[in-house]
Amino acid sequence: MARHDxxxxxxxxxxxxxxxxxxxxxxxxxxxxxxxxxxxxxxTASQIRQDFNCFxxxxxxxxxxxxxxxxxxxxxxxxxxxxFKAIIVGxxxxxxxxxxxxxxxxxxxxxxxxxxxxxxxxxxxxxxxPIRHISGLEDFFNENKPDVAILCIPYNAxxxxxxxxxxxxxxxxxxxxxxxxALQYPQIPVENVHLSDSLMTFCYKVKQATENE
Amino acid sequence: MARHDxxxxxxxxxxxxxxxxxxxxxxxxxxxxxxxxxxxxxxTASQIRQDFNCFxxxxxxxxxxxxxxxxxxxxxxxxxxxxFKAIIVGxxxxxxxxxxxxxxxxxxxxxxxxxxxxxxxxxxxxxxxPIRHISGLEDFFNENKPDVAILCIPYNAxxxxxxxxxxxxxxxxxxxxxxxxALQYPQIPVENVHLSDSLMTFCYKVKQATENE
Numbered sequence: 001m002a003r004h005d006x007x008x009x010x011x012x013x014x015x016x017x018x019x020x021x022x023x024x025x026x027x028x029x030x031x032x033x034x035x036x037x038x039x040x041x042x043x044t045a046s047q048i049r050q051d052f053n054c055f056x057x058x059x060x061x062x063x064x065x066x067x068x069x070x071x072x073x074x075x076x077x078x079x080x081x082x083x084f085k086a087i088i089v090g091x092x093x094x095x096x097x098x099x100x101x102x103x104x105x106x107x108x109x110x111x112x113x114x115x116x117x118x119x120x121x122x123x124x125x126x127x128x129x130p131i132r133h134i135s136g137l138e139d140f141f142n143e144n145k146p147d148v149a150i151l152c153i154p155y156n157a158x159x160x161x162x163x164x165x166x167x168x169x170x171x172x173x174x175x176x177x178x179x180x181x182a183l184q185y186p187q188i189p190v191e192n193v194h195l196s197d198s199l200m201t202f203c204y205k206v207k208q209a210t211e212n213e
Numbered sequence: 214m215a216r217h218d219x220x221x222x223x224x225x226x227x228x229x230x231x232x233x234x235x236x237x238x239x240x241x242x243x244x245x246x247x248x249x250x251x252x253x254x255x256x257t258a259s260q261i262r263q264d265f266n267c268f269x270x271x272x273x274x275x276x277x278x279x280x281x282x283x284x285x286x287x288x289x290x291x292x293x294x295x296x297f298k299a300i301i302v303g304x305x306x307x308x309x310x311x312x313x314x315x316x317x318x319x320x321x322x323x324x325x326x327x328x329x330x331x332x333x334x335x336x337x338x339x340x341x342x343p344i345r346h347i348s349g350l351e352d353f354f355n356e357n358k359p360d361v362a363i364l365c366i367p368y369n370a371x372x373x374x375x376x377x378x379x380x381x382x383x384x385x386x387x388x389x390x391x392x393x394x395a396l397q398y399p400q401i402p403v404e405n406v407h408l409s410d411s412l413m414t415f416c417y418k419v420k421q422a423t424e425n426e
């Protein structure tokens with residue numbers, strides 16, 4: 001069991017395995033071979049076996065994997081059975097979309113609060129909870145002890161909010177802002193979603209494909 | 214000039230360089246050394262020089278880079294001066310957030326249409342344009358010739374919509390659904406944004422940090 005030796009690139013593939021297995025499970029599939037998984041996922045079978053070996057195997061040579069068991073194991077490695085308490089900071093379009101669109105409870109989290117700095121949106125209800133004014137963050141924190149924060153705020157607003165959250169004891173950031181939290185707070189887990197970087201990379205790909213036509 | 218030899222991992226760093234340079238430019242900074250860039254970006258100076266060498270250099274040894282020029286060059290490599298015509302398919306919370314939140318025009322794209330399969334939202338105005346019913350997709354396509362589609366639809370709806378778009382001649386997908394377009398249509402550029410995978414990876418990181426406390 002070499003759980004902690006798994007590299008980040010293996011870890012980043014686990015959610016995909018988890019999704020595929022959820023799908024198989026919902027279709028009533030009981031067993032799956034690494035060859036079948038590889039065909040459906042566009043990875044080599046040996047890559048898949050190697051990935052699973054990082055966590056001590058899961059399967060018996062030649063018998064394939066038990067879908068339910070593998071699904072549960074991977075979910076548990078990812079920590080999806082946890083209920084880390086999350087708050088969203090920034091209730092603009094993106095923050096609202098994240099609040100309403102994501103299944104936090106199936107991904108290891110529980111959304112417990114949404115904050116914004118605009119008086120005009122304070123009190124509006126999103127996903128059954130009121131948008132709170134950012135000035136109440138400290139009181140909320142002391143009372144509810146959120147574990148992580150989801151930053152849906154602009155670049156310029158991020159340093160101050162991040163510093164306050166770190167001082168209050170936040171344990172992780174899901175970061176949609178472009179502020180480089182990992183550079184500033186290397187001790188705190190950060191997962192970045194850089195939508196404009198993704199859009200620019202997409203632009204490059206489309207441009208290349210168009211030029212090679 | 215080895216533009217086409219640049220690996221995808223180099224390409225994926227270009228948007229970050231571009232953002233940093235935009236920031237420097239807006240602050241009136243004229244020149245920047247690879248050492249300064251490296252400190253601000255958490256990369257090594259030699260990594261940065263190597264990345265830029267993939268595109269033929271940009272700088273003179275010892276003089277640093279001209280910020281405006283480098284910014285323009287990288288923008289042009291990414292193709293941000295293009296105006297690829299984009300449509301959004303799926304006007305739920307996520308589609309609306311993408312429509313209103315993203316600066317398409319600074320990222321190589323122009324949003325020209327938003328589609329949904331719900332009659333009840335058809336006609337609603339987002340970013341100055343009406344949500345169109347998906348049944349009008351073909352006519353719209355023939356008239357306006359969109360280049361790319363942004364898929365903000367659920368997994369189950371994706372195969373059919375994707376097939377229709379590919380048949381109509383779409384040239385790229387910015388894909389927020391979990392449908393594996395790259396596996397299905399390997400000839401078409403796809404950039405995926407898997408928000409739930411990112412959330413699960415984040416869960417793993419928080420779990421690991423909590424366990425190592």
